[in-house]
Amino acid sequence: MRRNWTDPGLWLLALSLLGGCATDTQQLLARDESNMLDIWRQQTxxxxxxxxxxxxxxxxxxxxxHELAAPNATYTRSAASEIRSQFPRLPNPDLVMYVFPHLAGSEPVPVPGYSTVFPFYQRVQYALPGERLEDL
Incomplete structure:
Protein backbone atom coordinates (compact mmCIF):
# COMPACT_ATOMS: atom_id res chain seq x y z
CA MET A 1 0.00 0.00 0.00
CA ARG A 2 1.28 3.43 -0.90
CA ARG A 3 1.70 5.91 1.94
CA ASN A 4 0.57 9.50 1.70
CA TRP A 5 3.06 12.26 2.57
CA THR A 6 0.49 13.91 4.87
CA ASP A 7 0.44 11.00 7.35
CA PRO A 8 3.53 12.14 9.32
CA GLY A 9 2.18 15.71 9.34
CA LEU A 10 -1.11 14.58 10.85
CA TRP A 11 0.68 12.58 13.55
CA LEU A 12 2.88 15.55 14.37
CA LEU A 13 -0.15 17.83 14.60
CA ALA A 14 -2.01 15.41 16.86
CA LEU A 15 1.00 15.04 19.18
CA SER A 16 1.50 18.80 19.43
CA LEU A 17 -2.17 19.31 20.30
CA LEU A 18 -2.01 16.65 22.99
CA GLY A 19 1.20 18.20 24.33
CA GLY A 20 -0.54 21.58 24.59
CA CYS A 21 -3.34 20.06 26.64
CA ALA A 22 -0.81 18.59 29.08
CA THR A 23 0.55 22.01 30.12
CA ASP A 24 -0.08 22.95 33.74
CA THR A 25 -2.15 26.15 34.02
CA GLN A 26 -0.45 27.16 37.28
CA GLN A 27 2.91 27.01 35.56
CA LEU A 28 1.64 28.84 32.48
CA LEU A 29 -0.27 31.56 34.34
CA ALA A 30 1.74 31.99 37.50
CA ARG A 31 0.00 34.19 40.06
CA ASP A 32 1.78 36.38 42.53
CA GLU A 33 0.45 38.80 45.11
CA SER A 34 1.06 41.98 43.08
CA ASN A 35 -1.87 44.20 42.16
CA MET A 36 -2.26 46.79 39.38
CA LEU A 37 -0.82 49.61 41.50
CA ASP A 38 2.33 47.59 42.17
CA ILE A 39 2.72 46.75 38.49
CA TRP A 40 2.24 50.40 37.51
CA ARG A 41 4.83 51.56 40.05
CA GLN A 42 7.24 48.90 38.82
CA GLN A 43 6.82 49.97 35.18
CA THR A 44 7.19 53.70 35.96
CA HIS A 66 1.34 87.36 19.38
CA GLU A 67 -0.70 84.21 20.13
CA LEU A 68 -2.72 86.02 22.80
CA ALA A 69 -3.44 88.99 20.54
CA ALA A 70 -4.59 86.91 17.57
CA PRO A 71 -8.25 87.53 16.62
CA ASN A 72 -8.89 83.80 16.10
CA ALA A 73 -7.33 82.68 19.40
CA THR A 74 -10.61 81.03 20.40
CA TYR A 75 -10.70 78.95 17.21
CA THR A 76 -9.87 75.31 17.78
CA ARG A 77 -9.92 72.56 15.21
CA SER A 78 -11.85 69.43 15.95
CA ALA A 79 -12.93 66.46 13.89
CA ALA A 80 -16.54 67.67 13.91
CA SER A 81 -15.68 71.18 12.70
CA GLU A 82 -13.44 69.78 9.96
CA ILE A 83 -16.22 67.52 8.69
CA ARG A 84 -18.76 70.36 8.81
CA SER A 85 -16.44 72.65 6.86
CA GLN A 86 -15.57 70.05 4.23
CA PHE A 87 -19.01 68.46 3.89
CA PRO A 88 -21.64 71.10 4.71
CA ARG A 89 -25.26 70.00 5.01
CA LEU A 90 -27.49 70.94 2.15
CA PRO A 91 -30.65 72.84 2.99
CA ASN A 92 -33.53 70.55 3.86
CA PRO A 93 -36.68 72.68 4.06
CA ASP A 94 -39.40 71.72 6.50
CA LEU A 95 -42.95 71.20 5.32
CA VAL A 96 -45.59 72.26 7.84
CA MET A 97 -48.72 70.26 7.19
CA TYR A 98 -52.11 70.46 8.83
CA VAL A 99 -53.89 67.18 9.59
CA PHE A 100 -57.65 67.69 9.66
CA PRO A 101 -59.77 66.24 12.48
CA HIS A 102 -60.54 62.60 11.78
CA LEU A 103 -61.54 59.26 13.29
CA ALA A 104 -58.79 56.70 13.85
CA GLY A 105 -58.45 53.09 14.93
CA SER A 106 -60.65 49.99 14.71
CA GLU A 107 -63.09 51.69 17.07
CA PRO A 108 -63.47 55.16 15.61
CA VAL A 109 -61.81 57.51 18.07
CA PRO A 110 -61.93 61.21 17.25
CA VAL A 111 -58.53 62.85 16.75
CA PRO A 112 -58.47 66.66 16.79
CA GLY A 113 -56.73 68.55 14.02
CA TYR A 114 -53.06 69.34 14.48
CA SER A 115 -50.03 70.68 12.62
CA THR A 116 -46.87 68.64 12.12
CA VAL A 117 -43.48 69.22 10.48
CA PHE A 118 -41.91 66.92 7.88
CA PRO A 119 -38.46 67.35 6.37
CA PHE A 120 -38.64 67.71 2.59
CA TYR A 121 -35.94 65.07 1.98
CA GLN A 122 -35.99 61.71 3.73
CA ARG A 123 -32.24 61.72 4.42
CA VAL A 124 -29.78 64.45 5.27
CA GLN A 125 -27.84 65.39 2.13
CA TYR A 126 -24.25 66.67 2.19
CA ALA A 127 -22.35 68.78 -0.31
CA LEU A 128 -19.16 67.31 -1.73
CA PRO A 129 -15.85 69.13 -1.14
CA GLY A 130 -15.61 72.06 -3.54
CA GLU A 131 -19.30 71.98 -4.45
CA ARG A 132 -20.81 75.45 -4.65
CA LEU A 133 -23.43 76.22 -2.06
CA GLU A 134 -24.17 79.80 -3.18
CA ASP A 135 -26.44 78.57 -5.99
CA LEU A 136 -28.72 76.66 -3.62
Missing part, protein backbone atom coordinates in the same frame (compact mmCIF):
# COMPACT_ATOMS: atom_id res chain seq x y z
CA UNK A 45 10.32 53.13 37.99
CA UNK A 46 8.63 53.67 41.32
CA UNK A 47 8.26 57.38 40.66
CA UNK A 48 4.48 57.27 40.72
CA UNK A 49 2.10 60.08 39.82
CA UNK A 50 4.46 62.95 40.74
CA UNK A 51 7.02 62.10 38.07
CA UNK A 52 4.31 61.73 35.46
CA UNK A 53 2.87 65.13 36.34
CA UNK A 54 6.34 66.69 36.26
CA UNK A 55 7.01 65.21 32.82
CA UNK A 56 3.73 66.68 31.54
CA UNK A 57 4.53 70.11 32.93
CA UNK A 58 7.90 70.20 31.13
CA UNK A 59 6.11 69.66 27.83
CA UNK A 60 3.78 72.63 28.34
CA UNK A 61 4.73 76.13 27.33
CA UNK A 62 3.01 79.45 27.99
CA UNK A 63 1.33 81.35 25.16
CA UNK A 64 3.38 84.10 23.56
CA UNK A 65 2.27 87.71 23.04
Missing amino acids: GGAGQGALLEARLTLRRPLEE
Whole structure:
Protein backbone atom coordinates (compact mmCIF):
# COMPACT_ATOMS: atom_id res chain seq x y z
CA MET A 1 0.00 0.00 0.00
CA ARG A 2 1.28 3.43 -0.90
CA ARG A 3 1.70 5.91 1.94
CA ASN A 4 0.57 9.50 1.70
CA TRP A 5 3.06 12.26 2.57
CA THR A 6 0.49 13.91 4.87
CA ASP A 7 0.44 11.00 7.35
CA PRO A 8 3.53 12.14 9.32
CA GLY A 9 2.18 15.71 9.34
CA LEU A 10 -1.11 14.58 10.85
CA TRP A 11 0.68 12.58 13.55
CA LEU A 12 2.88 15.55 14.37
CA LEU A 13 -0.15 17.83 14.60
CA ALA A 14 -2.01 15.41 16.86
CA LEU A 15 1.00 15.04 19.18
CA SER A 16 1.50 18.80 19.43
CA LEU A 17 -2.17 19.31 20.30
CA LEU A 18 -2.01 16.65 22.99
CA GLY A 19 1.20 18.20 24.33
CA GLY A 20 -0.54 21.58 24.59
CA CYS A 21 -3.34 20.06 26.64
CA ALA A 22 -0.81 18.59 29.08
CA THR A 23 0.55 22.01 30.12
CA ASP A 24 -0.08 22.95 33.74
CA THR A 25 -2.15 26.15 34.02
CA GLN A 26 -0.45 27.16 37.28
CA GLN A 27 2.91 27.01 35.56
CA LEU A 28 1.64 28.84 32.48
CA LEU A 29 -0.27 31.56 34.34
CA ALA A 30 1.74 31.99 37.50
CA ARG A 31 0.00 34.19 40.06
CA ASP A 32 1.78 36.38 42.53
CA GLU A 33 0.45 38.80 45.11
CA SER A 34 1.06 41.98 43.08
CA ASN A 35 -1.87 44.20 42.16
CA MET A 36 -2.26 46.79 39.38
CA LEU A 37 -0.82 49.61 41.50
CA ASP A 38 2.33 47.59 42.17
CA ILE A 39 2.72 46.75 38.49
CA TRP A 40 2.24 50.40 37.51
CA ARG A 41 4.83 51.56 40.05
CA GLN A 42 7.24 48.90 38.82
CA GLN A 43 6.82 49.97 35.18
CA THR A 44 7.19 53.70 35.96
CA GLY A 45 10.32 53.13 37.99
CA GLY A 46 8.63 53.67 41.32
CA ALA A 47 8.26 57.38 40.66
CA GLY A 48 4.48 57.27 40.72
CA GLN A 49 2.10 60.08 39.82
CA GLY A 50 4.46 62.95 40.74
CA ALA A 51 7.02 62.10 38.07
CA LEU A 52 4.31 61.73 35.46
CA LEU A 53 2.87 65.13 36.34
CA GLU A 54 6.34 66.69 36.26
CA ALA A 55 7.01 65.21 32.82
CA ARG A 56 3.73 66.68 31.54
CA LEU A 57 4.53 70.11 32.93
CA THR A 58 7.90 70.20 31.13
CA LEU A 59 6.11 69.66 27.83
CA ARG A 60 3.78 72.63 28.34
CA ARG A 61 4.73 76.13 27.33
CA PRO A 62 3.01 79.45 27.99
CA LEU A 63 1.33 81.35 25.16
CA GLU A 64 3.38 84.10 23.56
CA GLU A 65 2.27 87.71 23.04
CA HIS A 66 1.34 87.36 19.38
CA GLU A 67 -0.70 84.21 20.13
CA LEU A 68 -2.72 86.02 22.80
CA ALA A 69 -3.44 88.99 20.54
CA ALA A 70 -4.59 86.91 17.57
CA PRO A 71 -8.25 87.53 16.62
CA ASN A 72 -8.89 83.80 16.10
CA ALA A 73 -7.33 82.68 19.40
CA THR A 74 -10.61 81.03 20.40
CA TYR A 75 -10.70 78.95 17.21
CA THR A 76 -9.87 75.31 17.78
CA ARG A 77 -9.92 72.56 15.21
CA SER A 78 -11.85 69.43 15.95
CA ALA A 79 -12.93 66.46 13.89
CA ALA A 80 -16.54 67.67 13.91
CA SER A 81 -15.68 71.18 12.70
CA GLU A 82 -13.44 69.78 9.96
CA ILE A 83 -16.22 67.52 8.69
CA ARG A 84 -18.76 70.36 8.81
CA SER A 85 -16.44 72.65 6.86
CA GLN A 86 -15.57 70.05 4.23
CA PHE A 87 -19.01 68.46 3.89
CA PRO A 88 -21.64 71.10 4.71
CA ARG A 89 -25.26 70.00 5.01
CA LEU A 90 -27.49 70.94 2.15
CA PRO A 91 -30.65 72.84 2.99
CA ASN A 92 -33.53 70.55 3.86
CA PRO A 93 -36.68 72.68 4.06
CA ASP A 94 -39.40 71.72 6.50
CA LEU A 95 -42.95 71.20 5.32
CA VAL A 96 -45.59 72.26 7.84
CA MET A 97 -48.72 70.26 7.19
CA TYR A 98 -52.11 70.46 8.83
CA VAL A 99 -53.89 67.18 9.59
CA PHE A 100 -57.65 67.69 9.66
CA PRO A 101 -59.77 66.24 12.48
CA HIS A 102 -60.54 62.60 11.78
CA LEU A 103 -61.54 59.26 13.29
CA ALA A 104 -58.79 56.70 13.85
CA GLY A 105 -58.45 53.09 14.93
CA SER A 106 -60.65 49.99 14.71
CA GLU A 107 -63.09 51.69 17.07
CA PRO A 108 -63.47 55.16 15.61
CA VAL A 109 -61.81 57.51 18.07
CA PRO A 110 -61.93 61.21 17.25
CA VAL A 111 -58.53 62.85 16.75
CA PRO A 112 -58.47 66.66 16.79
CA GLY A 113 -56.73 68.55 14.02
CA TYR A 114 -53.06 69.34 14.48
CA SER A 115 -50.03 70.68 12.62
CA THR A 116 -46.87 68.64 12.12
CA VAL A 117 -43.48 69.22 10.48
CA PHE A 118 -41.91 66.92 7.88
CA PRO A 119 -38.46 67.35 6.37
CA PHE A 120 -38.64 67.71 2.59
CA TYR A 121 -35.94 65.07 1.98
CA GLN A 122 -35.99 61.71 3.73
CA ARG A 123 -32.24 61.72 4.42
CA VAL A 124 -29.78 64.45 5.27
CA GLN A 125 -27.84 65.39 2.13
CA TYR A 126 -24.25 66.67 2.19
CA ALA A 127 -22.35 68.78 -0.31
CA LEU A 128 -19.16 67.31 -1.73
CA PRO A 129 -15.85 69.13 -1.14
CA GLY A 130 -15.61 72.06 -3.54
CA GLU A 131 -19.30 71.98 -4.45
CA ARG A 132 -20.81 75.45 -4.65
CA LEU A 133 -23.43 76.22 -2.06
CA GLU A 134 -24.17 79.80 -3.18
CA ASP A 135 -26.44 78.57 -5.99
CA LEU A 136 -28.72 76.66 -3.62
